[in-house]
Amino acid sequence: MKKLVNLSVNGDPYELFVDTRRTLLDVLRNELNLMGTHRGCDSGDCGACTVHVNGLPMTSCLLLSVDWDGADILTVEGLLDGNQMHPVQQALVKQGGVQCGFCTPGVVMNALALLKDNPHPTEVEVRAWLAGNLCRCTGYVKIVEAVMSIDGDMI
Amino acid sequence: MSQSSIIGQRIPKLDAPDKAMGLATYGHDIRLPGMLHGRILYSLYPHARLTHVDTSQAERLPGVKCVLTAADNPPTRFGFAKDSTPFKGDVVRSLQDEVAGVVAVDLDTAEEALTLISVEYEALPAVFTPAEAMVEGAPLIHQERGTNLFRSYKYNHGDVAAGEANSDVVVESSYRMPYVTHACMETSVVVAQFDHRDHLKLWSTTQIPFLLQRDLSEALGIPGSQIRIIQTSIGGAFGRGLDIYPYEPIVALMARKAGKPVRVAFSRWEEFTASPTRQPAEATVRAGANKDGLLTFRDVSISLDIGAYVSWGSVTPLVMMETTASLYQVAHVRFQANCIYTNNPITGAMRGYGNPQSTFFIETIMDQLAEALDIDPVTFRIRNANVPNSETPQGLIITSCGMKECLTAVAAAADQGLQWRDAPKEKRSKANVGDLTGRHTLNQLNEIRAIPSPKVKRGIGFASTLNVGGGARIYRSDGCGATVKVDDFGHVTLVTGSTEIGQGSETVLAQIVAEALGVTIEDVSVFNSDTDVKPWDVGVHASRTTFIAGNAAHLAALEARSQIFETAAELLNVEPARLEARGGIIWVRGDEDRSISMSKVVRRRHFREDGKVVVGDGWYDPPTKMVDKDTYKGNISAAYGFGSQMADVEVDIETGLVRVLRLVCANDVGRAINPMAVEGQIEGGAQMGLGYALTEELIVKEGKVLNPDFVDYRLFTTADMPEIETIIIETDDPGGPFGAKGVGEMGGTPTAAAIANAIYDAVGLRLTELPMTPERVLTRLEEEQNQ
Numbered sequence: 035m036k037k038l039v040n041l042s043v044n045g046d047p048y049e050l051f052v053d054t055r056r057t058l059l060d061v062l063r064n065e066l067n068l069m070g071t072h073r074g075c076d077s078g079d080c081g082a083c084t085v086h087v088n089g090l091p092m093t094s095c096l097l098l099s100v101d102w103d104g105a106d107i108l109t110v111e112g113l114l115d116g117n118q119m120h121p122v123q124q125a126l127v128k129q130g131g132v133q134c135g136f137c138t139p140g141v142v143m144n145a146l147a148l149l150k151d152n153p154h155p156t157e158v159e160v161r162a163w164l165a166g167n168l169c170r171c172t173g174y175v176k177i178v179e180a181v182m183s184i185d186g187d188m189i
Numbered sequence: 190m191s192q193s194s195i196i197g198q199r200i201p202k203l204d205a206p207d208k209a210m211g212l213a214t215y216g217h218d219i220r221l222p223g224m225l226h227g228r229i230l231y232s233l234y235p236h237a238r239l240t241h242v243d244t245s246q247a248e249r250l251p252g253v254k255c256v257l258t259a260a261d262n263p264p265t266r267f268g269f270a271k272d273s274t275p276f277k278g279d280v281v282r283s284l285q286d287e288v289a290g291v292v293a294v295d296l297d298t299a300e301e302a303l304t305l306i307s308v309e310y311e312a313l314p315a316v317f318t319p320a321e322a323m324v325e326g327a328p329l330i331h332q333e334r335g336t337n338l339f340r341s342y343k344y345n346h347g348d349v350a351a352g353e354a355n356s357d358v359v360v361e362s363s364y365r366m367p368y369v370t371h372a373c374m375e376t377s378v379v380v381a382q383f384d385h386r387d388h389l390k391l392w393s394t395t396q397i398p399f400l401l402q403r404d405l406s407e408a409l410g411i412p413g414s415q416i417r418i419i420q421t422s423i424g425g426a427f428g429r430g431l432d433i434y435p436y437e438p439i440v441a442l443m444a445r446k447a448g449k450p451v452r453v454a455f456s457r458w459e460e461f462t463a464s465p466t467r468q469p470a471e472a473t474v475r476a477g478a479n480k481d482g483l484l485t486f487r488d489v490s491i492s493l494d495i496g497a498y499v500s501w502g503s504v505t506p507l508v509m510m511e512t513t514a515s516l517y518q519v520a521h522v523r524f525q526a527n528c529i530y531t532n533n534p535i536t537g538a539m540r541g542y543g544n545p546q547s548t549f550f551i552e553t554i555m556d557q558l559a560e561a562l563d564i565d566p567v568t569f570r571i572r573n574a575n576v577p578n579s580e581t582p583q584g585l586i587i588t589s590c591g592m593k594e595c596l597t598a599v600a601a602a603a604d605q606g607l608q609w610r611d612a613p614k615e616k617r618s619k620a621n622v623g624d625l626t627g628r629h630t631l632n633q634l635n636e637i638r639a640i641p642s643p644k645v646k647r648g649i650g651f652a653s654t655l656n657v658g659g660g661a662r663i664y665r666s667d668g669c670g671a672t673v674k675v676d677d678f679g680h681v682t683l684v685t686g687s688t689e690i691g692q693g694s695e696t697v698l699a700q701i702v703a704e705a706l707g708v709t710i711e712d713v714s715v716f717n718s719d720t721d722v723k724p725w726d727v728g729v730h731a732s733r734t735t736f737i738a739g740n741a742a743h744l745a746a747l748e749a750r751s752q753i754f755e756t757a758a759e760l761l762n763v764e765p766a767r768l769e770a771r772g773g774i775i776w777v778r779g780d781e782d783r784s785i786s787m788s789k790v791v792r793r794r795h796f797r798e799d800g801k802v803v804v805g806d807g808w809y810d811p812p813t814k815m816v817d818k819d820t821y822k823g824n825i826s827a828a829y830g831f832g833s834q835m836a837d838v839e840v841d842i843e844t845g846l847v848r849v850l851r852l853v854c855a856n857d858v859g860r861a862i863n864p865m866a867v868e869g870q871i872e873g874g875a876q877m878g879l880g881y882a883l884t885e886e887l888i889v890k891e892g893k894v895l896n897p898d899f900v901d902y903r904l905f906t907t908a909d910m911p912e913i914e915t916i917i918i919e920t921d922d923p924g925g926p927f928g929a930k931g932v933g934e935m936g937g938t939p940t941a942a943a944i945a946n947a948i949y950d951a952v953g954l955r956l957t958e959l960p961m962t963p964e965r966v967l968t969r970l971e972e973e974q975n976q
Contacts, residue, residue: 071211072217072424075898077457077898079900127205127209133693134690134691135424139211142209166906170371171374171691171869175872175910
């Protein structure tokens with residue numbers, strides 16, 4: 035069964051006729067071709083598909099898109115200013131927090147949510163907040179350093 | 190060391206911006222016109238005869254393009270031991286055995302079609318441990334082989350009996366290491382497409398594009414010249430892609446039968462259940478030392494469960510043997526390994542390639558020997574350490590070697606953090622750090638440390654590692670090719686045979702090329718993703734890329750530079766030997782006013798009668814040998830990397846929980862071309878090593894993986910990670926590019942042993958089974974109390 039869903043994604047309005055079983059992740063990747071949001075587990079465990087839904091970070095693989103009619107979605111692509119990186123993205127690149135990069139968009143979105151809520155988190159707060167973003171490459175050291183290096187008041 | 194501007198700099202990864210912006214293309218992101226979706230049906234039995242496979246209902250489902258079974262297999266077999274076929278026909282030997290495949294217009298239809306395939310099985314008796322598999326009359330996994338023993342490795346140097354006779358202390362212990370898996374964040378993906386000439390183009394998360402080209406040729410029965418492998422951005426590898434696995438020929442067969450491009454992307458469940466794993470192993474180790482604190486002998490016997498089909502993972506005893514025979518100086522060594530087929534999941538290569546297993550038992554035995562001799566564990570290790578410019582009895586030619594420096598550095602770091610002890614034990618090392626060239630970082634995380642309590646005991650432990658750091662000749666060629674092109678605008682393109690899997694090879698290679706040519710890093714792009722374009726390379730494994738691909742890129746850059754200098758010398762009217770280049774400018778040494786831009790030189794060389802473009806070729810195959818097939822001796826690598834770790838742990842004696850507070854990692858990397866990338870390898874390796882030590886285990890019961898998800902297979906998270914301190918030791922290797930050696934696998938190799946030794950220091954228990962879960966620790970604590 036399909037249903038009509040209206041979504042605002044990165045500021046652009048979309049009217050989509052979507053199978054009721056499709057997750058928000060499916061819609062972003064397969065309907066809107068926004069490949070920056072990654073499918074790592076499809077069960078909400080790895081955090082690679084994290085996007086902002088009405089301003090809150092959520093794993094898009096666990097959200098049925100038809101439940102979010104009218105929602106405001108922000109994905110990793112929505113942070114770009116033309117071809118320029120957002121400060122969170124810049125920090126991860128500069129500090130060496132990106133290796134294979136598959137987890138990175140989810141880390142970017144989740145870290146941004148933290149910094150919006152708490153512009154100057156302690157290291158413990160960063161570690162607790164990012165515990166839902168699995169990374170197999172970096173040992174997280176440089177991811178945490180990158181997030182700690184960002185001035186949350188400037189984003 | 191020569192003066193340099195780019196070598197040693199913390200250059201951010203060249204592909205990181207695209208990855209951070211969500212713009213990089215991974216295998217999961219490939220969408221081709223007309224592309225169809227494939228799914229694979231796996232066996233329901235770990236060992237059974239297939240009596241009937243009926244696909245007719247599935248074929249009738251609207252949207253299904255074709256269904257494949259063993260009837261679609263080419264007549265050839267593939268794999269390391271030629272024991273596999275794409276789909277399995279008469280017999281299934283594991284729960285991962287591919288019985289059928291479906292190609293459909295979308296995933297939903299393909300999934301539904303799988304449920305419509307009817308398979309009848311006649312269960313066969315199965316074996317799930319090497320011991321069961323080796324019992325006389327045990328069911329055979331591969332009937333035609335007549336035995337479940339795939340291969341035995343027997344190695345010997347010196348005389349173990351004489352070594353034991355000369356020992357003042359002898360210790361013996363048995364160990365058990367679990368199944369673990371790579372758990373790459375991107376699951377395996379293959380996309381296959383045939384063109385009008387019947388040429389195959391295959392996108393894969395492989396690490397061995399050129400060997401895959403050959404292996405696929407064999408598996409599909411089509412010439413290698415008609416196969417082109419493309420690598421996209423790869424979301425982690427760690428050895429997962431070090432072999433051909435059935436899904437690769439399967440997707441090619443699907444594409445051929447459907448006449449359209451086909452994509453198969455593993456679900457996370459498939460990734461946990463149908464991709465290769467690290468071999469579980471059981472080892473018995475006996476070792477001795479004399480009163481002078483010198484090792485006298487080691488005697489290791491190990492059995493490896495290799496699962497139902499053999500891959501390159503069955504060669505890991507070569508590395509276990511290397512740890513046993515050559516980690517520290519030991520005069521008498523015997524090593525024996527049996528690789529045994531079972532009906533368990535397939536095993537393969539995983540970061541460290543046997544070394545995490547062998548380093549766990551060798552380095553815990555080292556601690557036991559030190560204790561038996563009442564010598565401080567660091568002093569004992571330093572006394573027996575490998576030394577520069579030596580040859581081990583196994584034939585490893587060790588050139589640069591910073592093992593003592595690594596041990597000294599972690600011991601010093603340990604002492605700095607020992608304020609928690611009322612009085613540090615007298616016997617603990619107070620070794621001087623000396624003139625270490627390494628970087629020293631300290632991230633204090635006191636806030637997340639456990640609250641001190643009488644129920645929490647604290648201890649520290651040490652372990653070291655020896656790794657190949659200059660390639661590993663396990664294949665007839667250990668070479669890599671490279672081409673460096675400099676265009677009319679001064680832009681440099683490196684085409685390298687090597688593969689980028691997230692480790693940062695493209696950045697390190699670009700730094701090497703930029704340094705050799707005298708241009709900036711911004712001037713260099715790296716191309717590494719297409720077998721039709723790039724020169725041959727054996728693959729990304731064995732911590733070999735910086736050394737091997739680095740040397741090849743260096744040679745190619747030097748050749749391009751000599752072409753440029755030839756023309757520049759004409760233009761500046763000097764000998765080429767007097768020229769220098771930096772930042773894209775060439776000048777005469779000692780007369781810096783006489784200079785010319787590199788791009789101008791290239792144009793002057795190009796746009797004239799009899800003009801030439803600047804292209805340098807490089808090929809590097811290290812001066813190493815394949816080990817002798819009978820004695821297993823020989824110098825397998827052109828350089829060796831060393832590392833030591835110190836783990837500072839707390840053990841909660843009420844819950845059995847082991848918490849690592851601090852992990853100090855010192856590694857001899859020859860020279861850090863990019864210290865940030867080196868740290869990244871060590872820190873990431875530590876995350877895997879910590880998991881291997883404490884949390885990660887694929888629980889396999891009767892051939893079935895019981896925990897195929899991230900909830901039950903626990904990776905360390907940001908909240909679990911201890912403070913990681915990396916210390917880079919630079920020894921300037923004579924054979925490496927700018928003195929560098931490989932570092933990719935060392936980070937996690939000694940971690941489990943260091944933690945096990947720290948647990949002993951804390952609570953007096955020798956844990957010999959991984960992972961050291963609260964349940965295992967508590968059980969041992971209770972056993973101890975009951976005695």
